[in-house]
Amino acid sequence: MKLYSYFRSTAAYRARIALNLKGLPYETVPVHLVRDGGEQRKPEFRAINPQMRLPTLVLSEGETLIQSLAIIMYLDEVYPDPPLLPADATERAHVRAAALIVACDIHPLNNSGPLAYLRKTLGRDEAAVNAWINHWITEGFEALEKLIKPSPYAFGTQVTLADLCIVPQVASARRFNVPLEAFPKIVAVDAACAKLPAFEKARPDRQIDAE
Numbered sequence: 383m384k385l386y387s388y389f390r391s392t393a394a395y396r397a398r399i400a401l402n403l404k405g406l407p408y409e410t411v412p413v414h415l416v417r418d419g420g421e422q423r424k425p426e427f428r429a430i431n432p433q434m435r436l437p438t439l440v441l442s443e444g445e446t447l448i449q450s451l452a453i454i455m456y457l458d459e460v461y462p463d464p465p466l467l468p469a470d471a472t473e474r475a476h477v478r479a480a481a482l483i484v485a486c487d488i489h490p491l492n493n494s495g496p497l498a499y500l501r502k503t504l505g506r507d508e509a510a511v512n513a514w515i516n517h518w519i520t521e522g523f524e525a526l527e528k529l530i531k532p533s534p535y536a537f538g539t540q541v542t543l544a545d546l547c548i549v550p551q552v553a554s555a556r557r558f559n560v561p562l563e564a565f566p567k568i569v570a571v572d573a574a575c576a577k578l579p580a581f582e583k584a585r586p587d588r589q590i591d592a593e
Contacts, residue, residue, distance in 0.1 A: 383408040386430065386438040388415045389589035390557075392489055393450040394437040395550035398589075400454045402580035403541065404461040408439075412591035415494050451485055454543060466543045477542045480529055484547035488522035492554065515558045519551070527565045534574035541575065549575045553586065 385401065385408045387394040401408050413436055414421045421427060422434045431438040431448050439447045439456075447453045458466045467474045490496070492515050500506045500514060526548065530536040536544040552572040555562060562569050575581045586592060 383442055384411050384440040385409070386411045386413050386427070386436055386440070387589065387591075388413055388436050389586045389592045391415065391436045392550035392554050393435075393485075395553070395584055395586065396450045396485075396546045397437040397439065397453050398584035399546045399549065399581055400457050400466065402583050403464060403466070403546075404457055406457070406461065410590055412589075414591065420494075451481065451543075454546060458543075464541070466541070466546065468537065468540070468542065473537060476529065477537050477544045480526060480536060480544035481547040483522050483526055483529075484551045488518055488551060489554075491518040492558075512558060516560050519555050519558070519560045522551075523555070523562075523565050523568055527567050530567055530571060532567050532570045532574070534570065536571045541578070545571060545575050548572065549581060 383401075383406065385394070385397060387398065387410050389412070413427060415436070420434075422431075422436065428434050430440070430446060433448055435448070437448075437450055437453060439453045441447065447456055454466065467477055497511055497515070500511050501508075506514075530544065530548075531538065533539060535541050536548055548568060549572055552562070552568060582588070
């Protein structure tokens with residue numbers, strides 16, 4: 383398998399963790415999201431993923447998968463051990479809700495595309511952009527802090543999809559100096575996951591394209 387990835391992409395980070403947890407070998411193909419206007423916009427990558435976003439997973443048989451949560455759910459269905467969703471339907475709904483708060487409410491507003499639009503089209507300075515990032519991460523984390531149940535992972539003793547989304551978002555929060563003192567449960571989940579090799583190997587600074 384080939385994973386088209388960028389070391390700072392939180393969405394690609396999620397996919398890397400999932401692949402590592404499943405014990406699946408994969409080749410990383412770096413795609414720089416900033417250099418030369420964004421390598422994802424080049425025709426050769428657009429031919430692979432018409433959305434021009436990361437991650438993109440090309441399977442061994444040649445099929446291409448896009449969107450991090452779709453990729454992770456595919457991996458969980460095809461390689462069910464260890465499972466990334468609880469057996470209980472209600473708990474699955476809670477896990478999915480936590481994951482979606484990150485993937486649908488926080489991350490899209492702080493992705494490279496919207497931030498570039500704020501800077502270039504709307505003419506906002508870095509102080510305004512950083513305030514925007516801080517606001518949306520904080521608002522999302524306020525909800526997450528009330529929903530998760532660290533024991534030691536977000537929803538118990540088993541790593542779930544929620545953890546795969548929370549850990550990269552915490553890394554992003556730290557990168558942008560978002561205060562985390564008000565979110566001790568989120569910080570505890572991140573610390574517990576950091577002890578696992580699958581998460582450690584997926585860290586941005588451990589990637590071949592890390593700068």
